[in-house]
Amino acid sequence: MTPVTDFALQCPLPLRDYPVIVMAHGGGGRLMHQLLENIFWPAFQNPMLGQQHDGAVVRMNGRVAFTTDSYVVRPLFFPGGDIGTLAINGTVNDLAMCGARPQYLSAGFILEEGLPMETLWRVVQSMKSAAAAAQVQIVTGDIKVVDKGMGDGLFINTAGIGCVETELAISPSSVRPGDVVLLSGDVGRHGIAIMAVREGLSFESPIESDCGPLAAPVRKLLDAGIEIHCLRDLTRGGLATTLAEIAGTSGWRINLEETAVPVEEAVKGACEMLGFDPMYVANEGRFLAIVAARDAERALQLLRSEPICAQATRAGQVLEEKSGLATLKTIFGSTRILDMLSGEQLPRIC
Amino acid sequence: MKYLDEYRDANAVRECAERIRRMVTRPWMIMEICGGQTHAIMKYGLDEILPNSVTLIHGPGCPVCVTPVELINKGIEIASRPGVIFCSFGDMLRVPGSHRDLFSVKAAGGDVRIVYSPMDAVALARQHPGKQVVFFAVGFETTAPGNAMAVFQAHRQGLKNFTVLVSHVLVPPAMEAILSSPNNRVQGFLAAGHVCTIMGCAPYEPIALKYRVPMVVTGFEPLDILQGVYRCLLQLEQGRFEVENQYARSVRHEGNLPAQKIMEEVFQVVSRKWRGIGEIPLSGFGLRETYESFDAEKRFDVAAMVVDEPAECVSGLILQGLLKPHQCSAFGGRCTPEHPLGATMVSSEGACAAYYRYRGIKLLQ
Numbered sequence: 001m002t003p004v005t006d007f008a009l010q011c012p013l014p015l016r017d018y019p020v021i022v023m024a025h026g027g028g029g030r031l032m033h034q035l036l037e038n039i040f041w042p043a044f045q046n047p048m049l050g051q052q053h054d055g056a057v058v059r060m061n062g063r064v065a066f067t068t069d070s071y072v073v074r075p076l077f078f079p080g081g082d083i084g085t086l087a088i089n090g091t092v093n094d095l096a097m098c099g100a101r102p103q104y105l106s107a108g109f110i111l112e113e114g115l116p117m118e119t120l121w122r123v124v125q126s127m128k129s130a131a132a133a134a135q136v137q138i139v140t141g142d143i144k145v146v147d148k149g150m151g152d153g154l155f156i157n158t159a160g161i162g163c164v165e166t167e168l169a170i171s172p173s174s175v176r177p178g179d180v181v182l183l184s185g186d187v188g189r190h191g192i193a194i195m196a197v198r199e200g201l202s203f204e205s206p207i208e209s210d211c212g213p214l215a216a217p218v219r220k221l222l223d224a225g226i227e228i229h230c231l232r233d234l235t236r237g238g239l240a241t242t243l244a245e246i247a248g249t250s251g252w253r254i255n256l257e258e259t260a261v262p263v264e265e266a267v268k269g270a271c272e273m274l275g276f277d278p279m280y281v282a283n284e285g286r287f288l289a290i291v292a293a294r295d296a297e298r299a300l301q302l303l304r305s306e307p308i309c310a311q312a313t314r315a316g317q318v319l320e321e322k323s324g325l326a327t328l329k330t331i332f333g334s335t336r337i338l339d340m341l342s343g344e345q346l347p348r349i350c
Numbered sequence: 351m352k353y354l355d356e357y358r359d360a361n362a363v364r365e366c367a368e369r370i371r372r373m374v375t376r377p378w379m380i381m382e383i384c385g386g387q388t389h390a391i392m393k394y395g396l397d398e399i400l401p402n403s404v405t406l407i408h409g410p411g412c413p414v415c416v417t418p419v420e421l422i423n424k425g426i427e428i429a430s431r432p433g434v435i436f437c438s439f440g441d442m443l444r445v446p447g448s449h450r451d452l453f454s455v456k457a458a459g460g461d462v463r464i465v466y467s468p469m470d471a472v473a474l475a476r477q478h479p480g481k482q483v484v485f486f487a488v489g490f491e492t493t494a495p496g497n498a499m500a501v502f503q504a505h506r507q508g509l510k511n512f513t514v515l516v517s518h519v520l521v522p523p524a525m526e527a528i529l530s531s532p533n534n535r536v537q538g539f540l541a542a543g544h545v546c547t548i549m550g551c552a553p554y555e556p557i558a559l560k561y562r563v564p565m566v567v568t569g570f571e572p573l574d575i576l577q578g579v580y581r582c583l584l585q586l587e588q589g590r591f592e593v594e595n596q597y598a599r600s601v602r603h604e605g606n607l608p609a610q611k612i613m614e615e616v617f618q619v620v621s622r623k624w625r626g627i628g629e630i631p632l633s634g635f636g637l638r639e640t641y642e643s644f645d646a647e648k649r650f651d652v653a654a655m656v657v658d659e660p661a662e663c664v665s666g667l668i669l670q671g672l673l674k675p676h677q678c679s680a681f682g683g684r685c686t687p688e689h690p691l692g693a694t695m696v697s698s699e700g701a702c703a704a705y706y707r708y709r710g711i712k713l714l715q
Contacts, residue, residue: 199466265351268351268354269351272351272354275698277393330393330394330395331358331360331394332360332363332364332394332395332396332399332572333360333364333399334394334395334396334398334399335395335398336392336393336394336395336708336709337707337708337709337710339706339707339708339710342686342687342688343444343687343688346440346441346443346444346464346698348439348440348441348697348698348699
């Protein structure tokens with residue numbers, strides 16, 4: 001994504017007066033209206049937001065998926081994305097994992113007094129592009145300003161709804177022995193990209209977050225009539241934690257092949273240095289699809305035809321064993337369990 | 351990635367395991383010293399591809415695990431004081447003291463920071479002249495040169511607000527403690543490649559000779575470990591007891607001389623308490639007199655704190671290779687990574703953590 005840098009030329013706010021957020025921007029008065037009129041409404045414009053009502057009224061058909069997530073990332077900008085792209089894609093992806101077509105989002109902003117107006121503007125511009133790419137509309141929102149020191153610059157909450165246009169029961173409890181686990185791409189990039197900026201680590205080739213929308217590949221699988229049993233995006237806790245959760249809920253053992261889990265060289269290197277396991281590092285544009293065995297090959301080809309899933313692999317299988325364990329067959333043929341992480345991964349001593 | 355891919359090559363690993371299987375004629379017990387090696391063994395399931403007659407025993411080489419509760423408590427006490435920035439490698443934060451860990455201190459408003467290098471702590475001291483910056487200097491010979499350099503630099507820069515809480519331990523005295531124990535079962539050692547990168551092979555030669563045990567300086571990748579095991583077993587089968595160097599891509603016989611020099615400048619050998627094991631004479635480093643003013647125990651007057659080890663944790667036996675983690679009655683029940691009784695359950699190099707994380711439920715069943 002190209003960073004938006006021409007703030008001075010494009011931002012219509014009277015910069016001379018308010019180069020940073022002040023308490024009054026959250027006060028509901030004229031300043032807040034200026035902020036809405038000059039930054040938010042032009043970026044997110046759509047008829048529903050245009051009504052400037054207390055909430056949005058939308059028409060939905062049939063079953064509706066509904067989700068929410070809050071975004072508190074530090075730093076706000078990182079290679080491959082920023083808090084704005086995360087706030088859109090994270091919620092879009094949660095809806096997609098329900099088998100829904102993401103449609104409408106709300107956006108709540110908690111701004112810290114003193115936040116540079118340019119920062120807010122850049123984030124809003126990113127949200128605008130991410131929403132367009134994911135074909136969703138931001139139809140309602142909220143702004144609050146907290147005292148300096150009471151926030152970390154900028155927090156965003158987004159909630160989203162979307163129609164579920166499939167009759168499939170997409171959930172861990174639908175997982176059956178024999179099902180095939182498809183992994184949509186390489187793992188560990190988002191977590192390492194963030195870590196690198198946060199800790200001032202630099203690598204020969206910069207590592208970019210994988211942050212991106214997953215609704216289109218999921219839609220492709222659904223439209224092709226693939227028998228999907230479970231979908232789950234790999235966020236915090238990474239691939240291992242996600243798989244452990246699904247295995248635990250389904251009650252079946254799920255075995256992953258280490259050789260079928262792609263990890264970019266630079267990510268591998270960074271993980272080696274920090275003592276991290278890429279299987280547990282966060283992602284923001286990757287998911288697991290657990291599908292009926294007979295549809296697996298077709299599903300894999302469909303995924304690979306989407307750029308964001310170009311590296312998709314057939315990563316494992318659900319076994320006829322009632323242990324609820326996630327396991328990994330290592331490159332040496334031995335097997336180990338993939339347990340949930342008990343806390344954060346911590347850089348180790350030596 | 352160079353030096354990584356070729357040492358994780360599945361065919362080479364299988365071939366080496368096969369050579370071991372063909373060569374071994376009777377049961378042997380080998381101890382890998384370093385917790386990093388223990389984790390690699392568990393993570394890649396290397397014990398599963400070795401013949402049953404070869405038992406790997408996990409050694410005390412996890413710096414976090416052998417740091418006595420007393421020192422953790424001292425760290426917690428210092429970190430809780432106002433005006434202190436307490437810096438540590440990430441690993442130490444989850445280790446339980448008598449009542450809480452450093453994470454809880456942070457949550458209660460203490461300024462506890464994870465750093466990647468002790469020099470980061472020196473930089474913090476320079477940036478915050480009004481604060482006391484303390485670095486938790488933990489580790490074996492591997493981290494000692496870096497920590498020594500931090501103290502040396504702080505001294506040169508005349509920093510009055512930088513101190514270190516020293517908990518440095520040494521490998522050879524621990525090996526001797528294990529070998530001279532009447533319960534000892536260890537017949538050969540895989541010595542830790544990174545420790546020997548600093549210290550060289552020489553410190554191990556008198557021990558190998560005295561106790562008639564083979565030692566192979568070994569790296570950390572799967573193939574390294576199997577090659578180390580192979581060379582150790584070959585010596586055992588042939589009745590030899592020499593120090594060999596499998597990790598020649600990093601270890602020179604004399605070690606890293608400039609690193610040794612800076613350690614020698616700043617530290618002197620002192621007796622140290624090991625968590626779960628007790629005091630081992632001349633088994634660690636303390637600051638030399640010239641650098642005494644950088645001693646956090648003195649600056650914060652915590653030197654006199656004495657704490658008993660928790661009774662239920664048997665990590666001492668585990669660290670000496672006398673018990674395997676899953677043989678502990680608390681393993682996976684009263685002791686888990688979320689509610690650890692001892693450091694071996696939470697350290698990224700701890701043997702209990704390795705068993706729990708990579709085998710946990712399988713072992714419990």
